[in-house]
Amino acid sequence: MKSPLLTLPGAVPAEGVDEGVAAHYGDLFREQRALAEGTGFVDLSHRGVVTVSGPERLSWLHLLLTQHVSDLPPHQATEALILSANGHIEHALYLVDDGETVWIHVEPGTQEALIAYLESMKFFYRVETADRTADFAVVHLPAGSIAEVPEGVAVREMSYGRDLFLPRADLESYAGKAGPPAGILAHEALRVEQHRPRLGFETDHRTIPHELGWIGGAVHLQKGCYRGQETVARVQNLGKPPRRMVFLHLDGSEVHLPPAGTDLRIADDGPDGRRIGFVTTSVRHHELGPVALALVKRNVPVDARLMAGDTAAAQETVVEP
Secondary structure, three states: OOHHHHHOOEEOOOOHEEEEEEEOOHHHHHHHHHOOOOOEEEEEEEEEEEEEEEEOOOHHHHHHHHOHHHOOOOOOOOEEEEEEEOOOOOEEEEEEEEEOOEEEEEEOOOOHHHHHHHHOOOOOOOOOEEEOOOOEEEEEEEOOOOOOOOOOOEEEEEEEEEEEEEEHHHHHHHOOOOEEEEEEHHHHHHHHHOOOOOOOOOOOOOOOOHHOOOOOEEEEOOOOOOOOOHHHHHHHHHOOOOOEEEEEEEOOOOOOOOOOEEEEEEHHHHHOOOOOOOOOOOOEEEOOEEEEEEEEEOOOOOOOOOOEEEEEEEEEEEEOO
């Protein structure tokens, strides 16, 4: 779904998964600094929007999600996952209940598969699911923003900002009031700085929540009754995940960033060293320079110097080994 904000001055379209919104509006670092200072907004209108309504919506979702939501207070934002039977991550949901309806946004293009799964699990519960992507657009306001939130709009309030479920018809008029626009690349740079994993970027077909630090934030350990819970409990109580997410400071003298999927090896092992992980997201940050998130094998020493392809990388621990 192509955003009307791509007509704003300087807008350069994003590619890949984030196609449909602006990658940037002409000055990536200025846009990052504005967000870090609490001004401007990010157009996330390409993300899927799903609603769940009905008197049993929270108790029903509680049975399906990794998060404890049966008693979720109105207007309290949370995150949740849907796992496979083997505990692998299939969906990441960013949700809030407004007292009558649960509002959820998800990765672009994943809403149809999510709704198909939810519909298959309705049975006799008094709930209704709907794809509202065509009617509502997600807009992100950074932490500290004083931009007005229109009355009646569902809002997810987090430590790093607010997500608005804005009527899509109001997107252009709201953009004129919300301050300078920032592209998805600026949003991604701050996400990487904050060590926040993203479905389809930090995940692959075998990722489990422990590897990305999603335990606690999106996975509640004191609840059961969801698909994949056995794997979560077993790893939590009896073992360690096979991989762990790390934050990388990349050699700033390199012209090109190592793309997602770039092999990682231990620098001291030389160019023929074995593969010990891979880059998941790499960005240029306005203060930190080139940085990345990556997945490495759990037993990689936390002080080991790494190579991302031909780029030297120093690691910071995100998930403890």
